[in-house]
Amino acid sequence: MNGINKITLAICLSLLGFSKLSQAIEFNLDVLDSEDRSNVDLTRFSQAGYVMPGNYIMAVYLNEQNIADREQTIPFYADKKVANTTKLCFPAGLVERLGLTEAALGKVIFWHQEECADFSALKGLMLKGDIASGTLYISAPQAFLEYNDPNWLPPSRWDNGIPGMLLDYSFNASASRVHQGGTSKNASLSGTAGVNSGPWRLRGDYQGSYEFSSSTRKAQHNFDWSRWYAYRAIPRLDATLTLGENYFYSDIFDSFRFTGVGLASDERMLPPNLRGYAPEVRGIAKTNATVTVSQQGRVIYETTVASGPFRIRDLNRAVSGRLDVQVSEQDGSRQTFTVDTANVPYLTRPGTVRYKTAVGRPSTYQHHIEGPLFGSAEFSWGVANNWSLYGGGVGADNYQAFSIGLGRNLFMLGALSFDATQSIARLPGQADEKKGKSYRLSYSKRFDEFDSEVTFAGYRFSERNFMSMGQYLDARFGGNTVAHSKEMYTISANKSFTDLQLSLYATYTHQSYWDRQPEDSYSLSVSRYFDFMSHKSLSLNVSASRSQYQQRYNDTVYVSLSVPLDSGKSLGYSGQSSNNRLNQALSYTNNVDINNNYRVSAGVNNLGRQEATQVNGYYTHRGENAEISLNAAYYQNSTTSAGLSMQGGLTATTKGAALHPVGINGGTRLMLSTEGISGVPIEGGAVRSNRFGIAVLGNVNSYYRTDTSVDINQLADDVEVSKGVVESTLTEGAIGYRRFSLLKGEKAMSVIVLPEGKHPPFGASVMNTKGRELAIVSDGGLTYLSGINAGESLIVNWNGNKQCQVSLPNKIPTQGNLLLPCQYIK
Template sequence: MMLSPAGKLFRFQVLGLCITLALGSSSTRVYAEDGIQFNTDILDVNDRKNIDLSQFSRSGYIMPGSYSMVVHINKNELPEQKISFYPPDNDPDGSRACITKALVEQLGLKQEMMRSLSWWHQGECLDESSLKGMESRGDLATAAIYLSVPQAYMEYSSEDWDPPSRWDEGIPGLLFDYNLNAQSRHQQKEGTREYSVSGNGTAGANLGAWRLRADWQGQLNHQTGVGQPTDKKLDWSRYYAYRAIPALRSRLTLGEDYLDSGIFESFRFSGASLVSDDNMLPPNLRGYAPEVVGVAKTNAKVTISQQGRVIYETQVAAGPFRIQDINDAISGELDVRVEEQDGSIQAFKMNTASIPYLTRPGSWRFKLAAGKPSDWQHHSRGPLFGTGEFSWGISNGWSLYGGALAGGDYNALSLGVGRDLMMFGALSFDATQSRARLPQQEKTLSGGSYRVSYSKTFDELDSQVTFAGYRFSEEDYMSMSEYLDARYYGNRVGNNKEMYTITFNKQFRDWGLSTYLNYNHQTYWDRPANDRYSLTASRYFDIGDFKNLSLSLSAYRNRYNETNDDGMYLSLSMPWGNGATLSYNTTVNRNDNTHRVGYYNRVDEHNNYQVSAGSARSGANLNGYYNHEGDVARLSANASYQAGRYSAVGLSAQGGMTVTQEGGALHRSTVMGGTRLLLDTNGVAGVPVRGYGSTVSTNRFGKAVVADVNSYYRNKASIDLNKLGDNAEATRSVVQATLTEGAIGYRKFDVIAGEKAMAIVKLADGSTPPFGATVLNARKQETGIVNDGGSVYLSGINAGETMTVHWNGAAQCQIQLPSSLPTDMLMRTLLLPCRPLAPAE
């Protein structure tokens, strides 16, 4: 008589219960070397001799061999790797995990603990008893080995940061990242149309610890009705290679680069540099990244560049914008260009701020570089040079820093001191002296530059001076870039005199008010001063039944080449339904005043849009902006219309392609050529995975790339189980990775997908596999355990799939699923013949 599916499932549950009771029984105390004897009389099976419970006979027993396992060290996770299990010397029938020397180096043990270790299995495997309190446990169910090590033996780590021994260089691969922007504008009065396409990005390859990169940028401009040809240009702006040097907490770069310095102004050169990398330090010891703020009068394209190199380009909606994800290695003066859809352009310069140069007591930080200055055509110009700078933590509070730059007819020397003022903030002062001899002048120009920097967080006042600085340069002081321009082009660009800058924010919690101020003032010896003011104030409040209303004010002044560009933006918004906002805003600038009513809606984590309509002195206007976080790219579209003047549309796409020996995918991108994580779901397509941003679905090959990961941080990626399909199961849904800069990390989820079925497995002679035999698919994933009479509950199966049945520690036969699976397999039992494996298999 055939059992119903419910009866078969009941027997399967009884088996698990019996095994659990046997393993947990107080009357059967089990040591690692002791075997458990099962009383098969309690099992309701017809053939008690045909039972294979060998895999359950020892608590935690894993058959000797090699297994791919994820390594868990305390609460942290290391990449999947091969773990071998060997019989201990004193227990030939036992099994013990082999923790190799290569794995021990990844654990993050202190050096004094490393010297006290002992080994077994001919010196290949760690003897855990040499670390008092260390424990290890393998688990085939989760394909993981769990290591517990007393924290006192470990190097310093924090919640999101690991010591260098756990940093992952990633896997070899190729990448190509892009950021494309297209705009079209119709000027109604002139009857002309303008088209423009611009882009920038990075192509590269990873080989071990090395990152090979080539940056590109290009543009195409065309205007009808003016008889001008199409202007187009594509440049490979920079070729370089870099790698991390963990022992020195530094980064080595070869090729074309821009001088990374906290003392001297940046310039382009070809050569080599070795620079202490703050990103390798714990988060609380890292530095400050620059940011750019402004107000767009219409939908606009914002381009941030330095010495002609595009650093960042994006399209923003009308209103205030704040760009904070600029690489913190960028230093010096930045050019900001805001191209409005009405044809107007805002342009201003800003200086990147750096917090005072402080170093922990007894520690060193350094920046070294050597080579020849170069231009955009990859030609060297100027003398060979060498530069070095350092910071030394003298004591608890004092730091000494300085540097030198030597290059033929140009030389500079700097010395400074930093002081941690504790409750009063941090302060630094430095002086730099330059000497330059120009071929067209007989005399040597010599001058000094003096700088004071200050940073302070006033916790008791909810205030923070992110950076405040003053710099004065004498007329004959020259930076290296000024010297090169004067020597080779006959003109001196820059000739700075005084520079003031401050970035300040303040919270008024009782009022629900926050303020942000940014001020830059730059004077020159030979031309008018430039100024940049930016003030933002915002407040959240309630009025009656209306909750979480927001009032925001942004005002700015750009004074550039004796021309003022003043503007003000005032906005009032209120929530409207789930994820939506209604708003009113007004924009005032030197050319026009605009009033708009807008609606913003966050449809889901992947899509949002906003529309607005308004009026101005120049006519009525309409604006729209749509953003989509896609699986293969980040896309946005915008459109503007002003009656009688212009209509414009814009499109942007930001994404990339990553290809490795483990597979590849198209994906969204953030930092061009930056760190990324390739996720593998065992060939299962459509699995929703995420890093820190919105989810991404794996492609048809079961691969996805998340680029929203940070270098030298302990990143986590996970499967969104709430969105996982009903036909898929994930036994491992969270992975971790601490990646070096530019790495292509690789992590694998344990996902099984397919149908569920009840089946009976029959051998060639008509008998059935033993009770407890396991069924594995081609990816070595367990899909079922054989019950009495060969019955088995299978999960994650697919039509036409071949699976193997294992007992006595080896594969014994294979089953072939039908090419077409019935729809009611849980109610109708499949009969699956199990054919013996060929000798070669």
């Protein structure tokens, strides 16, 4: 071992004698404590960053950002003009992923039969290959690049992912027994199946249900594919093309179902600071409950929530219009209300145009075409720095609607928009045309200095004879009596008092009709954190809400107090009054770790003069294969119930397959390879690789630069990481693929011997069959190996070529030097 230390010291001292690392270095071999100074290969150290000629698998990074969707083959060719040097060949096919400006691209030249790019004309752009980490690093001045944002990359570097199949699901089941009565069982299933090929995504949404009641001894069940469609991104247009069954999503006109073609701007393709918002749903659950969000009969979101206020914020950004929300309580009751996802003012940045177009025919839930051929188009044009002009039209046989509007940035006063829509409809059996107008005013303002925001999202007035396309179709083909909207306005506001650790949120919606009673709903919540004696960060929440559905009101007031304990534990009190029913309970919550939490509570339920005890529990586990929730409840003299909720998916590609939790059904996901190593913790241990070394993250944001990392703090002792962070920017619905660079194996001190009894030269490189360098040979063949596995083969390289092969024994000794014969490669 003393010889090894002398060798290392000698090399370091010899390097200090040179001031320019770019110049060739000649080593004085006389200072080496080596038995055979003629058997030394230090050519790889004679040039700084020297790489032996050959092809290498590398990740490609530009300014510390990964620009390739997978590792690339990077050739290094021997330089014919300068001895002991190589030239890096940057593949011509990767140039477009650099996101260079047109001026910079014009200066790039190509060599080696046009296969390699030469950036020497771009001063300051540098390339460096690092064989040890398997990475090609590129440093480029921002002046040569199209756009600079830490969380967004230009379209040239977006990844469409790899071909594959997916099956996502949301399953909910419950069983209850009524006191001195019968039993009932309920189950629901919804999700998305899909296939990816290049930029195209084929999707099918499905939903089904099962109900059984012992009182009727009958079971009801159904299953249906609610829609089939395909879509792809068109990056040059900042738009998404959709084919098949779809919903008419518009910022101006009301929604309806159709079959056809749609092309729409997708603001998610824009930099983050130019994007809009996603709708959210708020409510209060009386018990452990299942919340189902649907639109025009199609389930778009379903989850299980614990009792108390809930807030759903991960709906798809494409969702707009009126949403139907059903809260199925564990005691068998149900509350239903609607949410209007009104947009903030329709403003567009100067000089750009946002648009949506569609052509097709209206269709039913049974996949039948029902209605005339229609066409639609709408736009928003940034006329000037503070003005936007927007409008559009929908045209079909016997129905037309046209709209025009203006949006204005009022600076300190917020943003305002106003539009007017004219509809003309002709119904069978009616001689006169139905002509009507609708007017809409929207306002939004954020008061940064007061840490508050007000959205008046909007006021809308419609004349009696105004009809949307959906109302026209219902009247003409469904024979339905349509409720004609008169006035609708929604006001929402939130305010934070930082010094008091207090936040307020309020929203109010009023909807009146020409031919039926008006509907009103509101929600108000106040939250505050405070300290009391030795207890820190207590949380107090007061919420009140009213929802109205089919002329029935549901008024709820909820109060809760949470007292934190240690290590994620807390005690709580809750009181809830709803429709003359008062519930009070004490609870204990334990957030065991990032993947597990549970809550148990006990209390009293008062209905009039009757009083009953209630006990319930709620447990959530985010597993490697799915997210699972279990709940159970007992209500004295009423019901006993239990429920199960599972959300997950299966993603399969030629690179592997895995079960995993999901975010949005059918949405973007990232498949990760850990090179066959199982149990590797990723993203803080939220996901672990399966037995085949594959993991899938199912909650990846589309068009957003995302870093994903191995959690080295939870990594097994026999696993080493050389590249534990990967980067991705995926298009919508993509199945991305990235590979971590890991080594799993033992460590051993060895002596490598050639067939004639000599040793490989000092400085020779030892690599595994994956091309990963494991060690450098020292004097006398002495080599310290790491990341080796019994029975595998190793390759020893010197003079720029593969020279001999080592076969490791079936059992690697833990002590002493390992003698390894190395057979020449013919």
